[in-house]
Amino acid sequence: MPHKLPQGFRAAGIYSGVKRNTSKLDLSLIVSDRPAVAAGVYTQNVVCGAPVELNRQRTPSESIQAVVINSGVANACTGEQGMRDALEMAQRTADACDLMQTDVLVMSTGVIGEMLPMDKINPGIAAVAAVLSESEQALIDAARGMMTTDTTHKIRSRAIQLDSGEVQVTGIAKGAAMIGPNMATMLAVIMTDAAITVEAAQVGLKDAVDESFNCISVDGHTSTSDTVLLLANGAAGGKVLAGSDLAKFQATLVEVCEDLAQSIPTDGEGATHLITVEVHGCKTRPDAVTIAKTIADSPLVKTAVAGADPNWGRIVSAAGYAGIAFDPAQVSLLVNGMLLYEKGAPVGFDAAAVSESIQADRDTGIVLLLDEGTASARFWTTDLTAEYVRLNADYHT
Amino acid sequence: MPHKLPQGFRAAGIYSGVKRNTSKLDLSLIVSDRPAVAAGVYTQNVVCGAPVELNRQRTPSESIQAVVINSGVANACTGEQGMRDALEMAQRTADACDLMQTDVLVMSTGVIGEMLPMDKINPGIAAVAAVLSESEQALIDAARGMMTTDTTHKIRSRAIQLDSGEVQVTGIAKGAAMIGPNMATMLAVIMTDAAITVEAAQVGLKDAVDESFNCISVDGHTSTSDTVLLLANGAAGGKVLAGSDLAKFQATLVEVCEDLAQSIPTDGEGATHLITVEVHGCKTRPDAVTIAKTIADSPLVKTAVAGADPNWGRIVSAAGYAGIAFDPAQVSLLVNGMLLYEKGAPVGFDAAAVSESIQADRDTGIVLLLDEGTASARFWTTDLTAEYVRLNADYHT
Numbered sequence: 159m160p161h162k163l164p165q166g167f168r169a170a171g172i173y174s175g176v177k178r179n180t181s182k183l184d185l186s187l188i189v190s191d192r193p194a195v196a197a198g199v200y201t202q203n204v205v206c207g208a209p210v211e212l213n214r215q216r217t218p219s220e221s222i223q224a225v226v227i228n229s230g231v232a233n234a235c236t237g238e239q240g241m242r243d244a245l246e247m248a249q250r251t252a253d254a255c256d257l258m259q260t261d262v263l264v265m266s267t268g269v270i271g272e273m274l275p276m277d278k279i280n281p282g283i284a285a286v287a288a289v290l291s292e293s294e295q296a297l298i299d300a301a302r303g304m305m306t307t308d309t310t311h312k313i314r315s316r317a318i319q320l321d322s323g324e325v326q327v328t329g330i331a332k333g334a335a336m337i338g339p340n341m342a343t344m345l346a347v348i349m350t351d352a353a354i355t356v357e358a359a360q361v362g363l364k365d366a367v368d369e370s371f372n373c374i375s376v377d378g379h380t381s382t383s384d385t386v387l388l389l390a391n392g393a394a395g396g397k398v399l400a401g402s403d404l405a406k407f408q409a410t411l412v413e414v415c416e417d418l419a420q421s422i423p424t425d426g427e428g429a430t431h432l433i434t435v436e437v438h439g440c441k442t443r444p445d446a447v448t449i450a451k452t453i454a455d456s457p458l459v460k461t462a463v464a465g466a467d468p469n470w471g472r473i474v475s476a477a478g479y480a481g482i483a484f485d486p487a488q489v490s491l492l493v494n495g496m497l498l499y500e501k502g503a504p505v506g507f508d509a510a511a512v513s514e515s516i517q518a519d520r521d522t523g524i525v526l527l528l529d530e531g532t533a534s535a536r537f538w539t540t541d542l543t544a545e546y547v548r549l550n551a552d553y554h555t
Numbered sequence: 556m557p558h559k560l561p562q563g564f565r566a567a568g569i570y571s572g573v574k575r576n577t578s579k580l581d582l583s584l585i586v587s588d589r590p591a592v593a594a595g596v597y598t599q600n601v602v603c604g605a606p607v608e609l610n611r612q613r614t615p616s617e618s619i620q621a622v623v624i625n626s627g628v629a630n631a632c633t634g635e636q637g638m639r640d641a642l643e644m645a646q647r648t649a650d651a652c653d654l655m656q657t658d659v660l661v662m663s664t665g666v667i668g669e670m671l672p673m674d675k676i677n678p679g680i681a682a683v684a685a686v687l688s689e690s691e692q693a694l695i696d697a698a699r700g701m702m703t704t705d706t707t708h709k710i711r712s713r714a715i716q717l718d719s720g721e722v723q724v725t726g727i728a729k730g731a732a733m734i735g736p737n738m739a740t741m742l743a744v745i746m747t748d749a750a751i752t753v754e755a756a757q758v759g760l761k762d763a764v765d766e767s768f769n770c771i772s773v774d775g776h777t778s779t780s781d782t783v784l785l786l787a788n789g790a791a792g793g794k795v796l797a798g799s800d801l802a803k804f805q806a807t808l809v810e811v812c813e814d815l816a817q818s819i820p821t822d823g824e825g826a827t828h829l830i831t832v833e834v835h836g837c838k839t840r841p842d843a844v845t846i847a848k849t850i851a852d853s854p855l856v857k858t859a860v861a862g863a864d865p866n867w868g869r870i871v872s873a874a875g876y877a878g879i880a881f882d883p884a885q886v887s888l889l890v891n892g893m894l895l896y897e898k899g900a901p902v903g904f905d906a907a908a909v910s911e912s913i914q915a916d917r918d919t920g921i922v923l924l925l926d927e928g929t930a931s932a933r934f935w936t937t938d939l940t941a942e943y944v945r946l947n948a949d950y951h952t
Contacts, residue, residue: 205875205883235868237884237900270868273901382872457854461944471632471667475779478602486602487634503634504670544941547858 161313163297164326164351166191166393168290171303174282176230176268176275184268185282186227186303188347189255189290194391196222196263197359199367201384207233208240209264210383212248216263218360222389224262225347226251226283227304229332233266233274234382243274250280254287265345265385267332268306301330304345307427308332314417318410320403322396325352327410331418344371346386346418352407353392354399362408363388370415373447374423374538375454386415423538424520428545431463431522435537437477439528445482446535452480453524453537460542463522468512470498477526488529494522557691558712561723561748563588563790565687568700571679573627573665573672581665582679583624583700585744586652586687591788593619593660594756596764598781604630605637606661607780609645613660615757619786621659622744623648623680624701626729630663630671631779640671647677651684662742662782664729665703698727701742704824705729711814715807717800719793722749724807728815741768743783743815749804750789751796759805760785767812770844771820771935772851783812820935821917825942828860828919832934834874836925842879843932849877850921850934857939860919865909867895874923885926891919 163169167190174185198217200210216222226247233240244264252259266274286303290296301311315328333344354362367386388411392398399407424432435454440446453459456476462469470491478486487502494515498507516522522541540546560566564587571582595614597607613619623644630637641661649656663671683700687693698708712725730741751759764783785808789795796804821829832851837843850856853873859866867888875883884899891912895904913919919938937943 203872203875204877204879204881205872205886232868235871235896235901237898239900270872271866271901272868382868382875464944469668471629471669471779474632475600475602475667478600478779480601482601484601489602499632501634503636504632504668542944544944547861547939547941547944 160294161297161315162294162326162328163292164328164349164391164393166351166391167349168292169296169300170286170289170291171299171301172282172286172289174285175278176228182305183299183303184228184230185279185286186300187251187286187290188225188300188349190223190389190391192391192393193221193223193261194389195220195354195356195359197356197363197388199363199386201381203382205235205382207266207383208236208244209233209266210385211241212244213263213385213387216260217387218356220356221261222263223257224251224255225265225387225389226262227265227345228274228279229304229306230268231272231274232268232270232383234270236273239273243276246276247279247283250283251287254284263387265304267304267345267383270382297328297330304330304332306332308425310425312418312421312425314414316410316414318406320396320399320406322399322403323394325350325394325396325407327414329414329418331422333422344381344384344422346371348386348388348411348414350390351392351394352390352399353394353396354390354404354407358399358404359388359390362411365408366412366415369412370419373536374419375451420538423540426540428543428548429540430543431516431520431541433460433463433522433524433539433541435539436523436525436534437528438525438534439530440533441531443533443535446533447537448482449477449480449526450535450537452476453526454539457542460539463516464541464543466513466516468493468498468509468516470504473524473526474499484528484530490527492525558694558710559691559723559725560689560694561725561746561788561790563748563788564746565689566693566697567683567686567688568696568698569679569683569686571682572675573625579702580696580700581625581627582676582683583697584648584683584687585622585697585746587620587786587788589788589790590618590620590658591786592617592751592753592756594753594760594785596760596783598778600779602632602779604663604780605633605641606630606663607782608638609641610660610782610784613657614784615753617753618658619660620654621648621652622662622784622786623659624662624742625665625671625676626701626703627665628669628671629665629667629780631667633670636670640673643673644676644680647680648684651681660784662701664701664742664780667779694725694727701727701729703729705822707822709815709818711811713807713811715803717793717796717803719796719800720791722747722791722793722804724749724811726811726815728819730819741778741781741819743768745783745785745808745811747787748789748791749787749796750791750793751787751801751804755796755801756785756787759808762805763809763812766809767816770933771816772848817935820937823937825940825945826937827940828913828917828938830857830860830919830921830936830938832936833920833922833931834925835922835931836927837930838928840930840932843930844934845879846874846877846923847932847934849873850923851936854939857936860913861938861940863910863913865890865895865906865913867901870921870923871896881925881927887924889922
């Protein structure tokens with residue numbers, strides 16, 4: 159199925175000269191032909207990039223019309239100069255598209271630890287605005303223009319039949335390490351031509367992100383620039399969604415976010431496995447998320463999967479240092495559906511078979527069962543390979 | 556200066572057949588000729604090995620006479636069988652040395668995710684007890700018998716002149732990854748012939764560990780077996796330490812623990828740098844420790860040091876996700892004494908010079924300055940290299 163922009167949206171992506179590799183794109187623009195309801199969910203890092211600060215001030219909103227995104231160098235940890243650069247990107251975008259600069263949002267991703275090359279970005283903004291289009295290729299270009307070490311662009315789009323008519327939900331995302339080593343950050347923009355209230359947009363986006371983008375990690379390093387935006391411009395012509403139509407829309411929003419979120423560790427730097435960690439039987443969902451994330455972030459678990467090693471000890475011991483109290487005598491563990499550990503002790507299992515199942519499939523499933531309650535969580539991560547280290551130690555060369 | 560056992564202690568280390576490499580040692584024994592005051596500090600992991608459980612029940616104590624340590628396979632996450640094995644190690648040691656089994660402590664380190672090969676350890680305990688000696692070589696053998704992926708054995712010993720006479724403080728430690736990948740765990744035994752009370756031993760050891768072993772990490776994975784023991788047998792003949800003698804003893808205990816602690820990341824798996832992270836200007840010491848540890852555990856910071864990359868963005872952003880509130884506009888950063896970032900923004904600095912200074916020295920110093928208060932902390936870690944990943948992904952081959 160071809161990817162489709164929702165009605166009333168145009169997009170573009172170009173090469174502006176920031177990245178060294180001239181076959182890549184590094185500047186993207188998304189424009190709505192009318193004011194859109196906009197919501198944002200941002201990094202929890204105390205140190206955040208200037209674009210995040212700017213977007214936080216501007217969302218939720220009923221009047222956003224453009225999002226400009228640069229990649230290659232991130233506007234992060236850059237002090238007052240960073241805010242001047244972010245405001246200048248908004249102003250140049252407004253000039254090129256005949257908008258108010260306050261109706262523009264800004265995103266930035268790439269190498270952290272350098273200043274933005276505004277001499278390339280400024281003329282680039284005029285150039286990218288000149289090629290805005292409703293075409294599928296323009297959407298792809300916009301998705302490519304936000305890539306850093308991603309090896310594929312990431313687009314998901316769905317049409318939904320509602321009682322009030324058909325609407326489209328289309329998202330683009332990037333992120334190969336959670337923060338750039340090399341490059342940086344998880345960014346996503348979800349566009350829809352549905353009409354929703356500002357409140358529905360903000361609450362719905364927050365819930366969708368909690369189930370999706372907040373349940374992935376590549377290296378546990380929280381970016382200073384992580385941003386997910388939802389733009390809803392109502393161009394499909396239906397009325398403002400409520401009741402079952404709003405519920406259907408929300409379910410689709412979650413699906414699109416989950417699909418985009420999973421595509422990020424799938425494309426993680428140097429990754430050879432997508433690891434899904436499920437934790438069941440916790441007192442609360444935050445407990446389950448914390449334990450799942452601790453397992454997912456353990457370099458010893460990640461290297462074990464890279465080495466196809468069914469090491470129950472590393473997984474169980476990672477759960478143990480998550481800072482959540484549980485009875486270790488009630489812990490059981492399955493890897494790829496095979497029982498390795500039951501009620502606090504290892505069981506006899508066919509280690510060669512488990513190892514082969516890890517080797518044979520890009521997806522590895524880890525399921526940890528506790529006996530503290532009924533809450534559960536799913537978390538997605540990658541394995542850790544020598545290639546990851548190479549990408550992150552030697553990226554300048 | 557030769558290393559020396561304190562008076563009244565004998566030690567030994569042998570090869571019992573657990574490790575594949577027959578040139579290595581894998582079973583150590585330490586015996587005091589009289590009951591010793593003993594204190595222990597143990598892993599915070601909810602899932603802990605049976606030897607940790609056993610030692611927790613037995614310390615603090617006034618009657619410990621032996622510590623038996625196996626390496627090669629760890630008794631961790633092993634359920635009820637694990638406790639049976641730990642008790643059997645204590646009983647065999649007691650039999651061989653004519654002690655009560657309740658006066659024996661047990662340590663275990665090595666591959667996690669396997670059961671202890673008791674058929675090798677049981678005869679090994681009789682064999683190691685037969686070669687106990689007061690010699691320096693016996694001390695070295697005991698330090699070697701607890702090694703896993705360590706490349707060097709780790710011993711520190713100091714004599715202190717007290718008003719009540721000379722006493723000796725000697726420690727042995729192991730630990731190459733904080734938990735075994737391959738192999739496992741931080742273990743240390745500090746021996747002294749000073750006479751101290753059980754209370755002074757427990758409080759003093761806890762304080763010393765907080766300043767030393769609790770401020771190192773290799774990969775952030777908290778072992779299920781981490782243990783530091785202090786044995787004080789009073790064999791030097793002086794009276795029970797108090798006042799300034801006790802203070803001098805405590806200062807030496809901290810020094811020995813700091814020296815041993817630093818030797819662990821120095822010998823970290825695949826490490827090419829020892830990184831010292833100092834954080835100053837925090838509200839509280841726990842805040843400073845948390846921020847220092849978050850920087851030290853960031854794979855992006857650790858790969859940057861491996862690549863000699865003076866990346867202020869990775870370090871500042873790691874501080875930002877430590878979960879401690881601070882004003883990012885007041886953050887400054889020095890690497891190897893050179894200012895990279897001041898009051899919330901990067902400064903012009905000679906990147907080539909900083910990079911060369913990282914390359915030229917095995918020690919890298921990171922100093923982060925905040926403006927929230929007067930508390931500070933130091934934390935030691937290693938860089939992250941492709942060799943670390945190889946050691947942890949392919950350790951079975």
